[in-house]
Amino acid sequence: MIKSLYIDNFKALNDFHMDLDSFTVIVGNNMSGKSTVLQALDFMANTVKTDFGIILERRGWKVADVKSQMQKSSKITIKCDLDLKVDGERMIIQWELEILAYTSKNIMELSRELIQVKREDRNEIILKYTQSDGGYMLDGSGEKLKLTKELRLNSSILKLYNLNRYPIVQSVKNFFEHCDSFELLSPEKMRLSSRGDVDTIGNAGEKLPSFVKAMDSKQKKQFEIKIKNVLGDKIVRVDARTKGKPGWTQLIAEEKYKNRILTIESKNMSDGMLRLLAFLAICEMDKSSMMMLDEIENGINMDYAEKIIAVLEENCIEKSNQLIVTTHSPVFLDYVPKEKIRYIYRDPDSGNCRCGLLTENPDLNNKMQYMYPGELFMNLSNHDIITMLMEKRDL
Numbered sequence: 001m002i003k004s005l006y007i008d009n010f011k012a013l014n015d016f017h018m019d020l021d022s023f024t025v026i027v028g029n030n031m032s033g034k035s036t037v038l039q040a041l042d043f044m045a046n047t048v049k050t051d052f053g054i055i056l057e058r059r060g061w062k063v064a065d066v067k068s069q070m071q072k073s074s075k076i077t078i079k080c081d082l083d084l085k086v087d088g089e090r091m092i093i094q095w096e097l098e099i100l101a102y103t104s105k106n107i108m109e110l111s112r113e114l115i116q117v118k119r120e121d122r123n124e125i126i127l128k129y130t131q132s133d134g135g136y137m138l139d140g141s142g143e144k145l146k147l148t149k150e151l152r153l154n155s156s157i158l159k160l161y162n163l164n165r166y167p168i169v170q171s172v173k174n175f176f177e178h179c180d181s182f183e184l185l186s187p188e189k190m191r192l193s194s195r196g197d198v199d200t201i202g203n204a205g206e207k208l209p210s211f212v213k214a215m216d217s218k219q220k221k222q223f224e225i226k227i228k229n230v231l232g233d234k235i236v237r238v239d240a241r242t243k244g245k246p247g248w249t250q251l252i253a254e255e256k257y258k259n260r261i262l263t264i265e266s267k268n269m270s271d272g273m274l275r276l277l278a279f280l281a282i283c284e285m286d287k288s289s290m291m292m293l294d295e296i297e298n299g300i301n302m303d304y305a306e307k308i309i310a311v312l313e314e315n316c317i318e319k320s321n322q323l324i325v326t327t328h329s330p331v332f333l334d335y336v337p338k339e340k341i342r343y344i345y346r347d348p349d350s351g352n353c354r355c356g357l358l359t360e361n362p363d364l365n366n367k368m369q370y371m372y373p374g375e376l377f378m379n380l381s382n383h384d385i386i387t388m389l390m391e392k393r394d395l
Contacts, residue, residue, distance in 0.1 A: 001020070001022055001082070001083050001289075001290065001321075001322040002020050002041075002080050002081070002082055002083075002290065002322065003019065003020060003080075003081045003082065003083050003092070004017070004018065004019050004020065004080065004081045005017070005018045005019075005020060005037075005040075005041070005078075005079070005080050006018075006077070006078070006079040006080070007037075007040050007077070007078050007079075008075075008076070008077040008078075009067060009068045009071050009073060009075060009076045009077065009101075010036070010040050010043070010066060010067070010068060010076050010078065011033075011036045011039075011040075011065075011066065011068055012033050012036060012068065012070070012346065012351060012352055012353045013033065013036055013037070013040060013068070013352070013353050014068055014070055014071060014350075014352040014353075015352065016352070016353055016354070016355065017355065018037065018342060018355040019342075019357065020322070020324065020342075021339070021340050022316045022317075022320075022321075022322050022323070023312065023313045023316045023322075023323050023340055024322075024323070024324045024325070024340055024342060025325055025326070025327060025332075025333070025336045025340055025341050025342070026324065026325070026326045026327075026341075026342050026344055027326070027327060027328070027333065027341060027342070027343055027344070027377070028343055028344035028345055028382075029345070029382050030328075031346070032344045032345050032346055032353065033344045033345075033346065033353030034294075034326040034344050035183060035294055035326065036353065037324075037344065037353075038181060038183045038292045038294055038324065038326065039059075039183070040078060041179070041181070041290075041292060041324070042179070042181040042183070042292065043055055043066075043078070044078045044080070044097065044176070045176040045177075045179035045181070045290075046176075047097060047155055047156040047158075047159070047176075048155075048156045048158040048159050048172075048173045048176045048177060049159060049176075049177060050155065050159070051154045051155045051159075052099065052107075052108035052109075052154050052155060053107070053108065053154060056108075062103075062106050063101050063102060063103050063105075063106045063107065063108060064103040064106070066101065067101040067103055070350065070351060070352060074100050074101050074102060074103075075098055075099070075100060075101075075111060076098070076099045076100075076101050076108075077096070077097070077098050077099075078096070078097050078099075079094065079095070079096040079097070080094070080095055081093070081094050081118070082094070082095065082172060082175060084171045084172070084175060085171075086167050086168050086171045087140075087167055091117050091118075091168070091171075092117070092118040093115065093116070093117055093118070093126075093168060093171070093172060094114070094115070094116050094117075094118055094123075095114070095115050095172050096112070096113065096114040096115075097110070097112075097113055097156060098110075098111040098112035098113070099111060100131075107152075107154075108154060109131065109151075109152050109153060109154060110129075110131065110153040110154065110155065110156065110157070111130070111131050112129065112130050112131065113127065113128075113129045113135075113156060113157050114127065114128055114129075115127040115128075115168070115169055115172060117168060125138075126138050126166075126168045126169060127147075127157065127166075127169055129147050129157050130149075131149065131150065131151070131153070132149060133149055134146065134147050134148045134149035134150075135147040137157070137161070137166055137169060138166070138168075139165040139166050140165060140166065140167050145161075145166075158172065158173040158176075174289070175289045175290070176289075178287050178288055178289040178290075179288070179289060179290040179291070179292075180200060180203070180282075180285070180288050180290070180291050180292070181203055181291075181292045182201070182203060182204075182205070182278070182282065182291065182292060182293050182294075183203075183292055183293065183294035184203050184204045184294075185204060185205045185275060185278055185293070185294075186204040186205060186206070187205075187269075187270075187271040187274040187275060187299070189202075189204045189205055189206040190204075190205040190206070190208045190209075190251065190266060190274040190275075190277075190278060191251075191266045191267050191269070191274065192206065192266075193209060193243060193248040193249060193250045194206060194207050194208070194209045194210040194248070194249060195210060195247040195248045195249065196210050196247075197210070197214055198210045198211050198214055199211070199214070199285065199286065199287055200285055200287070200288075201278055201281050201282060201285070205274070205275075205278045208251060208274075208277070208278055208281060209240040209249040209250055209251045209266070210240065210249055211281055211285075212238065212239060212240040212249075212251060212281060213239075213240035213249045215284060219284040219286075222283075222284055223238070223280060223281065223283075223284050224237070224238070226280045226283060226311055227277075227280060229307060229311070230276065230280065230304055230307045230308065230311065231276075231304075233256070234255055234256065235253055235254070235255060235256075236254050236255070236256045236261065237253070237254040238251070238252070238253045238254075238277060239251075239252055240252065250265060250266055251265075251266035251269070251274075251277070252264065252265055252266065253269065253273075253277075270299065271298070271299035272298075272299035272300040272301060275298060275299055275300060276300055276304065276308070279293070279296070279308060279311070279312065280311065283311060283312070283315040286319075288319075288321050289321055289322065290321060290322040290323070290324070291321065291322070291323050291324070292323075292324045292325070293323070293324075293325040293326070294325070294326050295326055295327060295328060296308065296312075296325050296326070296327050296329075296332065297327050297328065297329035297331075297332050302329070302331040302332075305329065305331045305332045305334070305335060306334075306335045308332075309332060309335040309336060310335070312325070329374075330373075330374030330375070330377050330378050331374055332374070333372070333373040333374040333377065334372040334373060334374035334375070336373060338358060338359055338365075338368045338373050339357075339359050341357075341358055341373055342355050342356070342357060343355070343356045343357075343358060343385060343389060345382070345385070345386045345389065347390075348386070354389070354390075356385075356389030358373070358376075358389075361388050361389055361391070363388050364376070364385070364388055364389075367380075
């Protein structure tokens, strides 16, 4: 899992620090930077799989949309500390990327990359690369592979090499290859048919019918249990059936009313119902190491808040994966452990995003001894919370 994150010169994230848990809930006002944190994490994860330009193209971004307007520097820095197990040994591994972002040319290049193991007595550098000098990468026996200098690398070094002999570097790549961002979940896309043998619902949920269709018996059973726990006995079955062209599947749900069972096609399901089914299906994905969800409350009845939070948190524990979500809902926050909440806000002077841990501020922590987190946000203004968090930063 990612334990800590540092981002500089990415949109409004400048000299930005954030600690993360296995289950982290990010809150804050509109335009505070919550979604930007998820976007930066997704960008970082994708650099081990594809080129910078393709990452931007998929989101409809230009380089100027990513590089902060608050800095003149062309260097974007993203750094994280990872808690990973490598060959049975638990390690804290730091990965750092430095990317040159040229807005006039609309191109990005890798400037620097570093991977090091943080030991108690020292840091052991496993990969070191700079655009000007090249560098090296250590294999499992400590032998160096020389990395020649290149003028224009447009991805992480991890994308370019076979890493079978480099277990530590491979562990970093594996983690990020199995990260999934669902911040773009779209009920409209979930209503459409899909096809293929898939192991994910897709970033926008567009593969949800195919994923439900491809579930094995164990996944299907757990999926049905979760549906019943959250929605009760009203929904007796959720499945995907072939419709139209061979291989194309569509989501259906069956509702029971006394002795009648009604079949509801996805085109007639509410946005909230589709998003809720997407959340529960995500919990049955086996490959994810980290997942991201944006504004989990959208379209969902608040009566389901406690059960949804419980299902998501339990999934992190059972599968030892990491989940990062954002929300505006005080009701959802009432069911989140206070130490899992991160408050994102904009510095009133610089406009840069900052992250605060509510429990680290004595006044806020004391208030949460007798108030739920959601109550805290209902009773304090954004200005009050920011003032208290900035007092903590200034100490």
